[in-house]
Amino acid sequence: MARAETGRAGTGHSRRASRGGERRFLTPRKLLGTFFGLCLLGMGGLFVIYLMVPVPSANAQAEMQSNVYKYSDGTVLARTGEVNREIVGLDQIPKDVQHTFVAAENKTFYKDAGVDIKGTARGLFNTLSGKGKQGGSTITQQYVKNYYLNQDRTVTRKLKELVISLKVDQRKSKSEILAGYVNTSYYGRGAYGIQAAAQAYYGVDASKLNVAQGAYLAALLQAPNQYDWAQGGATGRKLATARWNYVLDNMVEQRWLDASTRSGLTFPVPREPKAAHGLEGQTGYLVEAADDELARRGVDKADIDAGGWTITLNIDRKRQERLEKAVDDQLESKLDRKNNKTDATVQAGATSVDPGTGRVVALYGGRSATEHWISNATRADYQPASTFKPIVLTSALENGSETQDGRAIGLGTVYDGTSERPVVGSDIPFAPQNEDGRDYGKIDVQRAMNDSVNSVFAQMVVDVGPAAVKRTALGLGMPDQNFPATPAITLGTMNASTWDMAGVYATLDHHGRKVTPSILKSATHKDRTVDLPDPVGDQVIDRESADTVTRALQGVVDNGSGREADTTAYDAAGKTGTSENNRSAWFAGYTPELTTVVALFGESPKDGGGQVTLTGTANSGRANGGGFPARIWADYTRGALNGGSDATFDLDVPQPLPTAPVTPPTASSPPGSPSEQPSRSPSPESPADPPSVTPTRPPSPTPSESSGSSPSIEPPPDGGGEQPPEPGGSPSGEPDVGQGPLTGR
The missing domain is CATH 3.40.710.10 (DD-peptidase/beta-lactamase superfamily)
Structure with missing residues (x-):
């Protein structure tokens, strides 16, 4: 009888000792240390990836014109x-039109290091969890995706995009990156780049675009076909108008557009699509x-x-x-x-x-x-x-x-x-x-x-x-x-x-x-x-x-x-031949x-x-x-x-x-x-x-x-x-x- 009680008592002591040991092992200090260790490990891994991933040559599609x-x-x-x-230099695009793209996609473009860590993490999570399209990319990242990589939705491609974007931001000016972005993006109607888009939607060269037209082209990049005024239907037009307003409001917020000028702008309805010149x-x-x-x-x-x-x-x-x-x-x-x-x-x-x-x-x-x-x-x-x-x-x-x-x-x-x-x-x-x-x-x-x-x-x-x-x-x-x-x-x-x-x-x-x-x-x-x-x-x-x-x-x-x-309409000279x-x-x-x-x-x-x-x-x-x-x-x-x-x-x-x-x-x-x-x-x-x-x-x-x-x-x-x-x-x-x-x- 005593042995039994002793055994039970021993068992309880053992459990208490075990719980105490766990408490001693998972101390706040150790948890913090583990977290920092994992961060250092991740940073080391990223550093290795940074060293190993080069900036590639442009993909064939990006340079085709x-x-x-x-x-x-x-x-x-x-x-x-x-x-x-048709690739055009940034000097051929009005300044306020340049700003419409920054306002639409990446307001911190002129200040950031080329990447959005939070947005990239969110995109990775969406990809891993099967929630569809990635999001949160900066203009630099989108340019890298268009110019150097491809449109694949994989973790590997996203990590490459992140690393290459950091390197591109260090090596190229913001003007070069923005020019590359507007020239490689797809705008719908078969138009790649802002020059082709300006012709397709408004029948003018990019140099002749006004800020209202530029805001619409910038808005298109989120959903080119859905936001096309001619084919998006009532819903598409409503979404396109909302996106257009969003772009212009951001420009006012960034002080790139005067509020009074903004209030006077009306939506620039694009022309009907025309068949490509054959x-x-x-x-x-x-x-x-x-x-x-x-x-x-x-x-x-x-x-x-x-x-x-x-x-x-x-x-x-x-x-x-x-x-x-x-x-x-x-x-x-x-x-x-x-x-x-x-x-x-x-x-x-x-x-x-x-x-x-x-x-x-x-x-x-x-x-x-x-x-x-x-x-x-x-x-x-x-x-x-x-x-x-x-x-x-x-x-x-x-x-x-x-x-x-x-x-x-x-x-x-x-x-x-x-x-x-x-x-x-x-x-x-x-x-x-x-x-x-x-x-x-x-x-x-x-x-x-x-x-x-x-x-x-x-x-x-x-x-x-x-x-x-x-x-x-x-x-x-x-x-x-x-x-x-x-x-x-x-x-x-x-x-x-x-x-x-x-x-x-x-x-x-x-x-x-x-x-x-x-x-x-x-x-x-x-x-x-x-x-x-x-x-x-x-x-x-x-x-x-x-x-x-x-x-x-x-x-x-x-x-x-x-x-x-012969005619009295003009003075002429000539010769026949058969x-x-x-x-x-x-x-x-x-x-x-x-x-x-x-x-x-x-x-x-x-x-x-x-x-x-x-x-x-x-x-x-x-x-x-x-x-x-x-x-x-x-x-x-x-x-x-x-x-x-x-x-x-x-x-x-x-x-x-x-x-x-x-x-x-x-x-x-x-x-x-x-x-x-x-x-x-x-x-x-x-x-x-x-x-x-x-x-x-x-x-x-x-x-x-x-x-x-x-x-x-x-x-x-x-x-x-x-x-x-x-x-x-x-x-x-x-x-x-x-x-x-x-x-x-």
Whole structure:
């Protein structure tokens, strides 16, 4: 009995001793020590993490930008790239707009160390407990998340964000961090960064935002889609308005906004969403031309594709619209592409240049860049035909060339205009046909230019020398490709684009100063600005030579094959051209203020393409340069000059020479047959009849007569001079049925 009691007593003592031991172990001092120990351990761990976690390179998404293309007036033409972002410096964002973001997201931004410990702890707890979205991040932390990390909701990513934010705050200024934040954040409507957002919601650049608009964009960052005025519904609008007020009230609290100004602000309702600018229509052609020129200025294609460029074009938006309308009115409205096989092959291209500055102010690349990938404005796979003849005359004047019998070549110089007349003085036989085999007999150069007489310019290119003519052409801006120095070049048998020919004719228009067409007004990137040379260069031909050619081309418009381009609305000069087999038709012309080249190309719609004839276009017979191209040119030029212009050519040309009689042209026919062509009055600038003129249809030249030329003559190439079209499209009113291949008109 005693033992039992003793045992019980012993047990009670043991329990009391145990409780006392626990009390002695969990003393306040020990608890405090444990707490500090854990804190030190945590701090040590954070310090290790701080040392081990580097500041990484920017993630690929953060640096992706769109390229922004603008018209010359600054309005946006297009944006390209996977991400709609254009990074802008903080100096391009108004100060009060900067403050709206700080007021919305992180009022202590300018004072804190880049992190919010309490907010970060709360975010970690929410993540671990599965309560959803993290919260409490500073602007620095959000910038780090956007720029260096990703949007993953993990503890690891949150710890990295904390460490990197501390380091970034030490290494970067607050301005750099804020700029990075507003440029990397997503605002909805596919807009990344404040510049894209300003355009998407208010149609202005970030530099033009006011404080009310800035407050709305800052409010959007909390819930971009829900707060979008156009798609958030009544609830979304209510929340957006409340958030907007919250931002402005915080600005007043921080003394960034005067209370009286705040009270006068009304909610800035954003505009309705618009589809992103695509590359359909002419846009794709314009963007391609700008990119190509940027590449010629030394920017790698990879750098362009990487984005971040703001590229302003010289394209005048109104003139561009006028050119598109002229093509639609004068060509497309007349075509039946679905049911007419010829109409289905027609491609139109044009380039328009300000000759005083070299700026490309309008360009037509085709029906749509999404339907026809090749730009008809810049393609150089068709022959420019007789638009090359003025270059032959230019070279003759510039080199002081003479005819075979020693007469100086000028507008009044008389040549033999007989069709298929073998040239004299060439080692390479050449005897081109005039259009429809017309014989012109004695004809001066002005008249030969008006009617595009092949036989005259074939002899002229021999008189000047093909090599000399080629040098002149290259100096004027013709591309050095597929360009043999032979007599046949007088028919424009090399390849060239409307862009190339616009440069050549603009140089003539600018009195002989070299004009290199340029579509770029400026090209800037956050890392560089491209240095663009002046499109107008040095004098490449004498002014008198250039102006004399202009005088000749005025005759083409006034009295020759280019009469469809004539109007009292402006002073004009120009030249028609139609290539072999009617595969291309051109009109290159200019006024004192505008140089424009329009061309039609016959292109097979079958796979692989290929050049085909334009004859039969819109059921109007031969589609020569004096038809559709000249009409498009005239319609566009009138509109581009706002209905017309009083400007006249300021020409430095020699005084006109005495008039000389010329032989009326005749159709090719047996000797003695009467002419079927009406007599035409002689050119007012023709000189007195020279002492000797090469006779009509001379016999094949002997070696002595041709200065060493072979007595044998190669078969003549097809071709002929170009006549102005009559109503209905057929030149000179003659039927087009049964016409053979035609070259160089």
